[in-house]
Structures are given as C-alpha cells and as structure tokens.
Amino acid sequence: MMSMTCHNLDFGTSVLDFVACGCATNGTIGRCAGKSCARTISRSKGCRARRLVCWRQNLARCHAFSTKTPEALLNGVGQVPPALLNLKNESRRTISLSKLFEVVADDLQTLNQNLQSIVGAENPLLMSAAEQIFGAGGKRMRPALVFLVSRATAELAGMKDLTTKHRRLAEIIEMIHTASLIHDDVLDESDMRRGKETVHQLYGTRVAVLAGDFMFAQSSWYLANLENLEVIKLISQVIKDFASGEIKQASSLFDCDVELQEYLQKSYYKTASLIAASTKGAAIFSGVDPFIAKQMYDYGKNLGLSFQVVDDILDFTQSAEQLGKPAGSDLVKGNLTAPVIFALEKEPKLKEIIESEFCETGSLEEAIELVKKCGGIERAQELAKEKADLAVQNLQCLPQSNYRLALEDMVIFNLERID
Incomplete structure (x- = not known):
C-alpha cells in the first residue's frame, strides 16, 4: 500500500476546498476529517482512481491526504487543475437548477x-x-x-x-x-x-x-x-x-x-x-x-x-x-x-x-x-x-x-x- 502524507493546504479562493488523491492499485483514497458536501468529482487521467473532492464545510483551510505535494496538485497558488471538469461525479449527485x-x-x-x-x-x-x-x-x-x-x-x-x-x-x-x-x-x-x-x-x-x-x-x-x-x-x-x-x-x-x-x-x-x-x-x-x-x-x-x-x-x-x-x-x-x-x-x-x-x-x-x-x-x-x-x-x-x-x-x- 502506498503511504500518504498529510498536507495542511490553504486553498484561499480555489474552487476546491479540499483535495484528496488515491491510487487505483489498492482502491484507497485519502479522506479529510469532517463532513463532505457529497460532491465528489473523479478524474480518469493518471492513476485511475485519482479524485478531487470538494468539501464545503471548511472554506478556508483543511487537511488533505495525498500521494503528491500541494504544488503537484495545484497549477500555481490557488489555481484549479485544468482537468477539473473532466471529472465525473462519484456519488452521481444530480444538481437541479431549482x-x-x-x-x-x-x-x-x-x-x-x-x-x-x-x-x-x-x-x-x-x-x-x-x-x-x-x-x-x-x-x-x-x-x-x-x-x-x-x-x-x-x-x-x-x-x-x-x-x-x-x-x-x-x-x-x-x-x-x-x-x-x-x-x-x-x-x-x-x-x-x-x-x-x-x-x-x-x-x-x-x-x-x-x-x-x-x-x-x-x-x-x-x-x-x-x-x-x-x-x-x-x-x-x-x-x-x-x-x-x-x-x-x-x-x-x-x-x-x-x-x-x-x-x-x-x-x-x-x-x-x-x-x-x-x-x-x-x-x-x-x-x-x-x-x-x-x-x-x-x-x-x-x-x-x-x-x-x-x-x-x-x-x-x-x-x-x-x-x-x-x-x-x-x-x-x-x-x-x-x-x-x-x-x-x-x-x-x-x-x-x-x-x-x-x-x-x-x-x-x-x-x-x-x-x-x-x-x-x-x-x-x-x-x-x-x-x-x-x-x-x-x-x-x-x-x-x-x-x-x-x-x-x-x-x-x-x-x-x-x-
């Protein structure tokens, strides 16, 4: 199993308040303490199970588990990775306009x-x-x-x-x-x-x-x-x-x-x-x-x-x-x-x-x-x-x-x- 390190990330005005990344080989994914907003967005590039998870409870700071450094997860300070919207909704939560x-x-x-x-x-x-x-x-x-x-x-x-x-x-x-x-x-x-x-x-x-x-x-x-x-x-x-x-x-x-x-x-x-x-x-x-x-x-x-x-x-x-x-x-x-x-x-x-x-x-x-x-x-x-x-x-x-x-x-x- 791959080891995971915890990084204290300040996302500021980033679209994601929490980033979690896991490896497809063992089916694990890092989780942050607290309650998720239930919107999990998955990406199929790189590790198959790599995921970006949006958490809305802590809007300024949170602890995220990752196999990569914060610099590798973000394209510059406070920037969303370009592949953000290539991601799928893991929980299949449907957003209604109402x-x-x-x-x-x-x-x-x-x-x-x-x-x-x-x-x-x-x-x-x-x-x-x-x-x-x-x-x-x-x-x-x-x-x-x-x-x-x-x-x-x-x-x-x-x-x-x-x-x-x-x-x-x-x-x-x-x-x-x-x-x-x-x-x-x-x-x-x-x-x-x-x-x-x-x-x-x-x-x-x-x-x-x-x-x-x-x-x-x-x-x-x-x-x-x-x-x-x-x-x-x-x-x-x-x-x-x-x-x-x-x-x-x-x-x-x-x-x-x-x-x-x-x-x-x-x-x-x-x-x-x-x-x-x-x-x-x-x-x-x-x-x-x-x-x-x-x-x-x-x-x-x-x-x-x-x-x-x-x-x-x-x-x-x-x-x-x-x-x-x-x-x-x-x-x-x-x-x-x-x-x-x-x-x-x-x-x-x-x-x-x-x-x-x-x-x-x-x-x-x-x-x-x-x-x-x-x-x-x-x-x-x-x-x-x-x-x-x-x-x-x-x-x-x-x-x-x-x-x-x-x-x-x-x-x-x-x-x-x-x-």
Whole structure:
C-alpha cells in the first residue's frame, strides 16, 4: 500500500476546498476529517482512481491526504487543475437548477412579478405571446446568473444588498433573451419550444415578430434609463451580436467547409454574448475592480460557449420528447454544429450526405449515425469541458460564498446534461 502524507493546504479562493488523491492499485483514497458536501468529482487521467473532492464545510483551510505535494496538485497558488471538469461525479449527485438557484429564489420571484408589469398592462396580446415563452419551462437562468454574480461581487465590495440597477439589469436580460427566442423560432420555422407550441405557431408570424420587436424596444428603453454608459454599450452590443449570429448562420447552411473557430464565433454571437454581458454588467453595478468585472465577463462567455456546445450535443443524443423539438433539427436545416464539424474531419461520406441536403429517404438518420460513429460527440464533449474548465478558473477572483458555489455548480450542472 502506498503511504500518504498529510498536507495542511490553504486553498484561499480555489474552487476546491479540499483535495484528496488515491491510487487505483489498492482502491484507497485519502479522506479529510469532517463532513463532505457529497460532491465528489473523479478524474480518469493518471492513476485511475485519482479524485478531487470538494468539501464545503471548511472554506478556508483543511487537511488533505495525498500521494503528491500541494504544488503537484495545484497549477500555481490557488489555481484549479485544468482537468477539473473532466471529472465525473462519484456519488452521481444530480444538481437541479431549482436547488442551485435557492440562494437567489427571492430575487427571482421579484423578477417574475416585475416582468408581468413591465410587459403586460398596456399590451395584453403581446404579454400573452411573451408568456408563451416565459411559461414554457424556462428556468430564468440568465437573470439568475445576474443575481448570483451581483450578490457575489456586492459581498466583495462590502455592499449589504443589491441595488435597483442590479434588479433592472436582470429584467432587461430576460426580456432580451425572450425576444431573441421569439425571433429565432420565426427564422428557424420552429413549431415547438420546450415542448410547447411556439409564439408564431399560436398567434401567427406577424404577432410574433411584433412581440419580439416590442420586447427589444422595451428592454432598450429600460437600459437607457440605467444611465451607465459602460453597461449600455455592453448590452447594446449583444443585440447587434444576435443579428450577426443569425446572418453568419444563414450564410453557412450546408457548408461542410465551416471551421470550428467560425462555429465558436457564431455561438458567441447567438448565446455567449448575452451571458457574458449579463455577468459583467452585474459586477459593474457592484463597483468592483475592472479586473474582476473582466473575469465575470469571461466566466459568462466560457459558460455560454460550453452551454451551446452541450445543446448541440443533445441534438444528437436525446429524443424528440426530451428535447421538446425533433432530434437532429439543426442538422436537417443545414446548421452544422461542433459534433458535425469534428465528424467531417474523419468521414467523407458525411459531407456528401449533407451537401445533398438530405434529399434521399433515411439520409438524415444515416448522417446522425455517422456523427456518432466518427467520434464527433466525444470530441464535442471535450470542447464543452474545456470551456467549462475556463469558466471555473474565471471564478477564482471571488471569495468563497454560497453565491460563488452556485456559480461553480452552474458549470457542473451544464456538463451533467451530457453524462
């Protein structure tokens, strides 16, 4: 049996408060005194049973058993090993969004009430259309991220509570997101959104476009009234990015020469830009150092990219019932995502099928199988994990708190969707 030495580690603002490492040859693993948070994350690199275990009871210091020195376990002072999110959940604990957002539940309840008054009083038809999105299973992820970053950075800045501007920002972000979904469904001619009929399917294209336009305009008006030029520029850029993303997507349909970097740029425009602006805007209103605000922007960007890659993987791995829309819907429309781009590198036949625009019966199903057989899913998973690793590292500038832990869990929740 390999001997283990005990190191007293000060992790400071590291994502892991305790690191334990064991050897696969004898099945042992070091444990730290105290109670675990039950989130154990395993890594398959090096010793098969090497594990990093997150303990939340001692946030500043703890004793960890290890066959390696603290320097070997950490990439520099207080840095998370890059392979953190290559790890699996040993106890198979599933993170739910409702549990994850408990620390900002009151903030989200207030947001829901405010959205009703912002959109609905003067425009019942538009509110009914927007409610089709608001009530279609959405978890308010983006405003929740605004609240989590707001509270984490406000705590850092010594603020006792959130400002009105923090709350208004969350409302603006949700309106912009909702408007973009309504317009996306019109452009994509989608009949279903989260298992329900889309707005244009229920009310017609005219009302759907007007509903999206109204919500963009309303959010812009509230944005201007925040009277913070930096945040106004930040969020205004997002609306421009949405249009750029749609143009990029429309101009590259069925293009088998599309490169991964182009895909990531489009994903940034369509998904990550809004999340990055949300998290940075929240930090700006807390008045924190510009370096921390930039880290929050990068957190949102990397989380958003990881989310988009995971969504694109699920389009191949989940059923229509699970997705709330037909499986392979992106591919059949010629929108080539990460799994396809990776598979195209290995399978020439896939290119032929895609460029034929699936004219033959069964060709879509054949293309999906080729993506799976050529390792496109696995390589896309690695890409999602790579972006997730970066997102966790971006949080290292924040002090330990329940809000930071929820932001970390948000990253893990996303990856658990492809477990």
